[in-house]
Amino acid sequence: MGKVVTLTVEGLTVGYNGYPVVRNVCFSVKGPALVQILGPNGAGKTTLLRGILGLLKPIEGRVLVDYVDVTGKPEKSSRYFGYVPQLVMSPNTMYPITAWELLESTYMLYRRRWPRLFPEESAKRRIMEVLEAVGLPRDKWYRTFWKLSGGERQRVLIAQALINDPPILLMDEPLSAIDPPGRVEIAKLIRCLKSTKLILVTSHDPTLLLDYTDYIILINRERFRMGRPDQILVADIAEEFYGGVVKYVKEHLHIYDSHT
Numbered sequence: 069m070g071k072v073v074t075l076t077v078e079g080l081t082v083g084y085n086g087y088p089v090v091r092n093v094c095f096s097v098k099g100p101a102l103v104q105i106l107g108p109n110g111a112g113k114t115t116l117l118r119g120i121l122g123l124l125k126p127i128e129g130r131v132l133v134d135y136v137d138v139t140g141k142p143e144k145s146s147r148y149f150g151y152v153p154q155l156v157m158s159p160n161t162m163y164p165i166t167a168w169e170l171l172e173s174t175y176m177l178y179r180r181r182w183p184r185l186f187p188e189e190s191a192k193r194r195i196m197e198v199l200e201a202v203g204l205p206r207d208k209w210y211r212t213f214w215k216l217s218g219g220e221r222q223r224v225l226i227a228q229a230l231i232n233d234p235p236i237l238l239m240d241e242p243l244s245a246i247d248p249p250g251r252v253e254i255a256k257l258i259r260c261l262k263s264t265k266l267i268l269v270t271s272h273d274p275t276l277l278l279d280y281t282d283y284i285i286l287i288n289r290e291r292f293r294m295g296r297p298d299q300i301l302v303a304d305i306a307e308e309f310y311g312g313v314v315k316y317v318k319e320h321l322h323i324y325d326s327h328t
């Protein structure tokens with residue numbers, strides 16, 4: 069079983085240039101568990117994740133991991149968090165680097181920070197472990213990252229987030245930039261990781277992971293609500309956050325918010 073960990077977010081207000089995007093976010097959650105963060109495009113999901121990580125210094129509030137204050141300190145929070153940023157295809161990020169090299173460089177960055185925890189002789193074994201954990205076929209390990217499929221790239225980014233064996237994973241739309249069959253496979257991987265980690269995953273379609281979801285956070289700018297899926301995915305609450313794009317499909321609630 070995974071390590072028990074508690075993430076506490078107290079009155080977190082995060083934004084840009086002093087202007088808040090999300091306000092006064094408060095929750096506490098104990099892992100291993102899966103939390104889905106849902107909200108329409110522009111709601112502030114990415115901003116919230118960056119605020120929790122400390123990549124954006126919060127305007128107000130605190131972030132505590134096991135009661136250690138990591139607010140606004142990515143160098144401190146990176147011991148506890150693995151971050152899977154949203155996968156975006158951009159000419160600026162199409163490095164000619166293989167999956168293996170990407171993980172090797174990530175390991176070396178941790179090694180620079182914590183040399184004793186990340187000895188050089190363990191690098192190879194650790195990279196193999198995480199690539200196997202995410203199910204990237206061996207023949208893809210030495211391929212250029214940007215020549216991999218969307219699902220394979222997502223696996224590499226998840227492997228990268230696992231390299232320091234963090235108790236908490238923050239994943240930003242890991243199911244969005246891949247084709248539907250690949251999406252199901254990544255959802256299976258997230259389900260598997262959930263048994264050992266506290267996972268916070270942003271999404272605009274909660275259905276794929278719904279059966280494994282312990283809590284749902286609905287967020288839209290200053291609005292915030294958290295609860296068990298059956299408490300949150302009810303029409304009146306979802307409509308409050310998504311406006312008119314919510315409808316019932318049979319007895320299930322479907323949110324058809326379209327993302328770019």
Ligand SMILES: Nc1ncnc2c1ncn2[C@@H]1O[C@H](COP(=O)(O)OP(=O)(O)O)[C@@H](O)[C@H]1O
Binds near residue numbers: 084115
């Ligand atoms: N780098 C930035 N500088 C200024 N404002 C930003 C920046 N990134 C995002 N925002 C603002 O924050 C809002 C929330 O964005 P984001 O957190 O990316 O939403 P989501 O991830 O839910 O789609 C956006 O509508 C935008 O106005």
Ligand SMILES: [Mg+2]
Binds near residue numbers: 114115
């Ligand atoms: Mg986002």
